[in-house]
Amino acid sequence: MDTRLSSEQQALVDVARRLTERLGPDGVVSLDDDDRVARLDQATTEAGWRRLRDDDGDGRPLASGVEAGIVASALGQALGDTALFGPLLAADLLRRVGIDAPGAFTVALVPELSSLAVADAGRLPAAVAVDALGATSALALLPDDGGFALAAVPIAGTERSFDLTRWVSSIPAGTELEEIAGSRTLTGDDILEVEAFALSLASADLVGIMRGALELTVDYAKSRQQFETPIGAFQAVQHLLAEAKTLLEGSISVSQHASWAVDALDAGEAREAAAVAKAYCARAAIEVCEVAVQVHGGYGNTWECMAHVYLRRALLSVSLFGDDGxxxxxxxARRMGV
Amino acid sequence: MDYGDSPEEGAFRDRLRRWLTEDRSWSSASSTDDEYWTRQASWHTALFEAGFFALAWPKKWGGQELHHTFEVIVDEELARAGAPPKPSLGYLIQGISRFGSEELCDRFIPGLISGRDRWRQGFSEPDAGSDLASLQTTAVLDGDEYVIEGHKIWTSYSDVAEWCLLLARTDPDVPKHRGLSVFAIPMNQSGIEQRPLRMINGVSNEFGQVTFDGARVTAENLIGEPGQGWALAMTIVAFERQPAELGYVARYAKTVSELEGDVRSDPDSTRREIAEHIAWAHVQSEMLRLHVCRRLSERLDDPDGGVHGSIDKLLMTWTEQSVGQAARHAAGSATSQAGGDSRLGTYLYSRSQSVMGGTSQIQKNIIATRVLGLPSN
Known part of the structure; x- marks a missing residue:
């Protein structure tokens, strides 16, 4: 056992941090800077981050869950308003059915966002294409002989979601599906593994969100003065921030393990590790982002303060493939049969 | 990044698993029961003799010279077998070995590691808890011996210890942090009176109070230099706050697994929210296990473990108290019985984790100022 990042992984952390910090939004106004969003999108494409789970030629992904988690975390920290989760999951699904189809795909989820959308009698019920910026179609599951095939639904236009940094597209019930002719179908284990990967990415994103929100808030607590004293000198404020820092550290530990487990453990174990990570990071991230809003005081409750942008992004990531509950x-169910 | 076993770690795990299956001399008591404290000495000896204790310490002291990460394997396998957790002594060795002379270490550490000598820690006093440096126990030089007067509390292994690592004031004329020294004092002498402390869950074998009234200790047993006591005590406390040193991960995983087992044997009569409390305790217990893996791996770069002790202590506290809450919910109607049941004992015991080894409030002060760099108030 040695859970430290390799030197290549550490280098990826540094590159991803630099790039997302340079091209991510530096304030609420800059969320509407279309040129900046386009530059971040182009840089993300050039870095190859959305291709990390493509087939390496032998049926395996180009990079492990750990590398994907590193990039997800960097985007979360910088509130990077570009697509990653959707394209990475789509690539993971396509690789599993033996298709090398570099298209602009994301995934279609059920309206609660807790699982992949599944077609019923050849028709797709109402669904949501998440993380859909730049995508032209979304992948859904098509029951096929005890397993699943993949089907694509076209995306008819995207809008910014409640999370101001990611885009979605509603898919109306009955939208026509186009089956993707893969060389294999997805098994139950494939679905567990895809869910484990999705949850590990969402957990890594939440870790990044917590890092960013805490950094913003600690800086504010050091500079904002009341009673002629920086508010960060008051114990009541210090304890909120100390708890937030501790929650972040616990989250890093579960999230890294879940990212590693994606490719290293069997399907059931990886899915359990992902459930542990997501349950912990979901509760922690909401708490940390709420502390960010609170410590910013009145300003923290205004649109102008970035604290709510972190909270909004956390709320979406918490929902992806199921919240803590x-x-x-x-x-x-799995451990106790309840 | 690899959470899996190396071939060497795998072989160690197999050997430990075999030993735990074959040698069933251990009882399944947890450290929250009096039975555990009664049998703790024989459990310590058994673990040591089989080569599963003090893994990271030099062989000349009875250690195995393995990396700290092997400790995770011991915790995991003890929990898996339902065996008691390992004795928590590593932090005393961390303190003594960093400050004591080579001669002193060679004299004391082997007995501490093998379990031949029982040690306790004499830091806190009735009037010096969070403000430890204000302690009033005095050590006055008389010839080549120090004479000790004072009152210590929260001394563990109270009734069986042969040695006490005692923090006492040797110089009353300097600022409070600078006048302290640490001694290894033998407990079997007149002038020392011990009384057990009964905790809220009824256990009385874990903690005690000790009165020193003219007890004597040779000046040779002073660890480090006179006046180094505060630095030594803070080193010990920093390691005592790290779950990696304490082996509590095994205790939490064992309790969670017992609670899960109760539900599994009768899932239909378990209310969903109780199962979810237990599932949350599992999440916390796994978090702590993985956090210890991460921290012990970090020691490959930084043997001192940095300034994370207070964060890790808080994570450990939250874990213990989540497990305690799950036990409380699972116990349900046992509250109507005179003695309750062991799950209620687990809950009551869990409340002490946010106090002992430094309160959660003190940990948060430390995290805020030393980790986050917020201004001191």
Whole structure:
């Protein structure tokens, strides 16, 4: 056992941090800077980050869950308003059915966002294409002989979601599907592994969000003065921030393990590790972002303060493939038969 | 990044697993029961003799010279077998070995590691808890011996210890942090009176109070230099705050697994929210296990473990108290019985984790000022 990042992984952390910090939004106004969003999108494409789970030629992904998690975390920290989660999951699904189709794909989820959308009698119920910026179609599951095939639905236009840094597209019930003719179908284990990967990415994104929100808030607590004293000198404020820092550290530990487990453990173990990570990071991230809003005081409750942008992004990532309650129910069923 | 076993780690795990299956002399008591404290000495000896204790320490002291990461394997396998956790002594060795002379270390550490000598820690006093440096126990030089007067509390292994690592004031004329020294004092002498402390869950074998009234200790047993006591005590406390040193991960995983087992044997009569409390305790217990893996791996770069002790202590506290809450919910109607049951004992015991080894409030002060760099108030 040696859970430290390799030197290549550490280098990826540095590159991803630099790039997302340079091209991510530096304030609420800059969220509407279309040129900047386009530059971040282009840089992300050039870095190859959305291709990390493409086939390496032998049926395996180009990079492990750890590398994907590093990039997800960097984007979360910088509130990077570009697509990653959707394209990476789509690539993971396509690789599993043996297709090398570099298209602009994301995934279609059920309206609660807790799982992949599944076609029923050849028709797709209402669904949501998440993380859809730049995507032209979304992948859904098509039941096929005890397993699943993949189907694509076209995306008819995207809008910014409640999370101001990511885009979605609603897919109306009954939208026509186009089956993707892969060389294999997805098994139950494939679905567990895809879910494990999705949850590990969402957890890594939440870790990044917590890092960013905490950094913003600690800086503010050092500079904002009341009673002629920086508010960060008051114990009541210090304890909120100390708890937030501690939650972040616990989250890093579960999230890194879940990212590693994606490719290193068997499907069931990886899915359990992902449930542990997501349940922990979901609760921690909401708490940390709420502390960010609170410590910023009145300003923290205005649109202008970035604290709510972190909270909004956290709320979406918490929902992706199931929040803490969904994960605890999964663990209770699996470990206790309840 | 690899959480899996190397071939060497795998072989160690297999050997430990075999030993735990074959040698069933251990009882499954947890450190929250009096039975555990009664049998703790024989469990310590058994673990040491089989080569599963003090893994990272030099062989000349009875250690195995393995990397700290092997400790995770011990915690995991003890929990898996339902065995008691390992004795928590590593932090005393960390303190003594960093400050004591080579001669002193060679004299004391082997007995501490093998379990031949029982040690306790004499730091806190009735009037010196969070403000430890204000302690009033005195050590006055008389010839080549120090004479000790004072009152210590929260001394563990109270009734069986042969040695006490005692923090006492040797110089009353300098600022409070600078006048302290640490001694290894033998407990079997007149002038020392011990009384057990009964905790809220009824256990009385873990903690005690000690009165020193003219007890004597040779000046040779002073660890480090006179006046180094505060630095030594803070080193010990920093390691005592690290779950990696304490082996509590095994205790939490064992309790969670017992609670899960109860539900599994009768899932239909378990309310969903109780199962979810237990699932949350599992999440916390796994978090702590993985966090210890991460911290012990970091020691490959930084043997001192940096300034993370207070963060790790808080994570450990939250874990213990989540497990305690799950036990409380699972116990349900046992509250109507006179003695309750062991799950209620687990809950009550968990409340002490946010106090002992430094309160959660003190940990948050340390994290805020020393980790986050917020201004001191």
């Amino acid at each position: 969904v994960q605890l129910a999964f663990l209770a």
